[in-house]
Amino acid sequence: xxxxxxxxxxxxxxxxxxxxxxxxxxxxxxxxxxxxxxxxxxxxxxxxxxxxxxxxxxxxxxxxxxxxxxxxxxxxxxxxxxxxxxxxxxxxxxxxxxxxxxxxxxxxxxxxxxxxxxxxxxxxxxxxxxxxxxxxxxxxxxxxxxxxxxxxxxxxxxxxxxxxxxxxxxxxxxxxxxxxxxxxxxxxxxxxxxxxxxxxxxxxxxxxxxxxxxxxxxxxxxxxxxxxxxxxxxxxxxxxxxxxxxxxxxxxxxxxxxxxxxxxxxxxxxxxxxxxxxxxxxxxxxxxxxxxxxxxxxxxxxxxxxxxxxxxxxxxxxxxxxxxxxxxxxxxxxxxxxxxxxxxx
Amino acid sequence: xxxxxxxxxxxxxxxxxxxxxxxxxxxxxxxxxxxxxxxxxxxxxxxxxxxxxxxxxxxxxxxxxxxxxxxxxxxxxxxxxxxxxxxxxxxxxxxxxxxxxxxxxxxxxxxxxxxxxxxxxxxxxxxxxxxxxxxxxxxxxxxxxxxxxxxxxxxxxxxxxxxxxxxxxxxxxxxxxxxxxxxxxxxxxxxxxxxxxxxxxxxxxxxxxxxxxxxxxxxxxxxxxxxxxxxxxxxxxxxxxxxxxxxxxxxxxxxxxxxxxxxxxxxxxxxxxxxxxxxxxxxxxxxxxxxxxxxxxxxxxxxxx
Numbered sequence: 296x297x298x299x300x301x302x303x304x305x306x307x308x309x310x311x312x313x314x315x316x317x318x319x320x321x322x323x324x325x326x327x328x329x330x331x332x333x334x335x336x337x338x339x340x341x342x343x344x345x346x347x348x349x350x351x352x353x354x355x356x357x358x359x360x361x362x363x364x365x366x367x368x369x370x371x372x373x374x375x376x377x378x379x380x381x382x383x384x385x386x387x388x389x390x391x392x393x394x395x396x397x398x399x400x401x402x403x404x405x406x407x408x409x410x411x412x413x414x415x416x417x418x419x420x421x422x423x424x425x426x427x428x429x430x431x432x433x434x435x436x437x438x439x440x441x442x443x444x445x446x447x448x449x450x451x452x453x454x455x456x457x458x459x460x461x462x463x464x465x466x467x468x469x470x471x472x473x474x475x476x477x478x479x480x481x482x483x484x485x486x487x488x489x490x491x492x493x494x495x496x497x498x499x500x501x502x503x504x505x506x507x508x509x510x511x512x513x514x515x516x517x518x519x520x521x522x523x524x525x526x527x528x529x530x531x532x533x534x535x536x537x538x539x540x541x542x543x544x545x546x547x548x549x550x551x552x553x554x555x556x557x558x559x560x561x562x563x564x565x566x567x568x569x570x571x572x573x574x575x576x577x578x579x580x581x582x583x584x585x586x587x588x589x590x591x592x593x594x595x596x597x598x599x600x601x602x603x604x605x606x607x608x609x610x611x612x613x614x615x616x617x618x619x620x621x622x623x624x625x626x627x628x629x630x631x632x633x634x635x636x637x638x639x640x
Numbered sequence: 641x642x643x644x645x646x647x648x649x650x651x652x653x654x655x656x657x658x659x660x661x662x663x664x665x666x667x668x669x670x671x672x673x674x675x676x677x678x679x680x681x682x683x684x685x686x687x688x689x690x691x692x693x694x695x696x697x698x699x700x701x702x703x704x705x706x707x708x709x710x711x712x713x714x715x716x717x718x719x720x721x722x723x724x725x726x727x728x729x730x731x732x733x734x735x736x737x738x739x740x741x742x743x744x745x746x747x748x749x750x751x752x753x754x755x756x757x758x759x760x761x762x763x764x765x766x767x768x769x770x771x772x773x774x775x776x777x778x779x780x781x782x783x784x785x786x787x788x789x790x791x792x793x794x795x796x797x798x799x800x801x802x803x804x805x806x807x808x809x810x811x812x813x814x815x816x817x818x819x820x821x822x823x824x825x826x827x828x829x830x831x832x833x834x835x836x837x838x839x840x841x842x843x844x845x846x847x848x849x850x851x852x853x854x855x856x857x858x859x860x861x862x863x864x865x866x867x868x869x870x871x872x873x874x875x876x877x878x879x880x881x882x883x884x885x886x887x888x889x890x891x892x893x894x895x896x897x898x899x900x901x902x903x904x905x906x907x908x909x910x911x912x913x914x915x916x917x918x919x920x921x922x923x924x925x926x927x928x929x930x931x932x933x934x935x936x937x938x939x940x941x942x943x944x945x
Contacts (some may be wrong), residue, residue, distance in 0.1 A: 581681075583679075
């Protein structure tokens, strides 16, 4: 009853609870929050308290003293630390509402990886409820991504969407508001970073942090050989000498470093096309594959998938926010079309 | 080359596909080269260069193709996309708004919201308390006034109590009984002045005057009050207000029950279901309720004009 009253003062939210970033779309107000899914926990004696959430906490990653731990509570698109996720959601929901008078109690639509288990879905649902949501709906991530990219999901026409997130890559063929085929591989932006760290350690004998690896990926990372070679100066701890050393990396080296995770994604796309019913496969061949998610921002990744599959590949507009925006649209459609789009658990 | 130029001129008002074409030719590429590189059918590339956006699967895909094509030719895709925005009304995606901006937006309304919510809450609570009080106090008030009007007690200085039972009874005077005897005793004492000093007589006289004064005041008040009796044969809502607007009665009566009240005329009477009224007497005179009722409800003032 009290939740219902508080619900009047809350707006409907669509949350893209991602491994790397959490985005919140508020109904009729567009995306209002885009913060890293990081929580810093301070321990005083046996007492644990939240020190920072979001970008503040991300800056602490790998730079914390003994009593503070910066945690990424999501791993591979699902919850790794239930309580911390709950706290993080609670913080984000209240930040979006910013109303200390009444605790917000919104209707929330959360995106979940399509191949997540019942237990993982339940955990996400429970943590959203624990964070103060009045009602929680779950939607498959590729479905939200397709809606957000503006694909005609309701038509009897196959659309293929590849959502490359932080933890997972979701590949789905969608037709008539439903998922015909879905595949989820646990390869994403995080694996790209790890690969870069491994490559630098192996080839330069130096250790770099995840944050540096991410910066390298964003600045010079490429998925397909380009005519223009970019370079970046980085500093890492030399393993042999134990002293920080500076060295220069170029985009071709990063391309080599990313070969393994990229080939997993290409493999998954190919197998999705293989498993796809022929009518839908011809639709996809005619119009092309749509890339969404932060991974789609990796330079020339559309080129790579296009060359490997021989199909047209386009990157969706504003790929980072596609899933959250699609969730928002689904939330608006929820009242009109009922629960057709929402995943049932 | 000349045919291509005429095409360009004819479609200068449309999608600036010719600029893509020019950029392509500047690099010495053919449509087939582009089609192979982007894995698109050559017809799509031609459609793009001719500005036939409607030939492409949908605007979303068209935008994607334009971006890929522009990227391949290393030209800025925004001007082409801007054209699509204009023609197809696809609003430019707003970039992610910062949360601090939201905070500012909320802060403006925040104290206002808080204040108005509290005000609303106080009003609701106040209104419900007021309603509750009016609902529960009314029967009590009418009960009290009925009692007062049935019997008025007058205390004499000697400690005796005079009870005047009904104000609008035919005989409004002092009741027969023990308290009345006290008055007559006092009068008798007055008739035997031999045993009393002048002072005592004066005192008794004053006391007697006081008693008589009270009694006559009451009698005068009784004369002004009117009496209304209603008997019921069915369920009926009754509201009776006196001259000052005070509610004398406000409740539902069932079949067989009666209402007998007195107060200062004129009475305004409301009968919710006048069919349930079997008889009404105002100061002993019968009132025809049926003649006064409309649509089963009666609202009138007594005495009737």
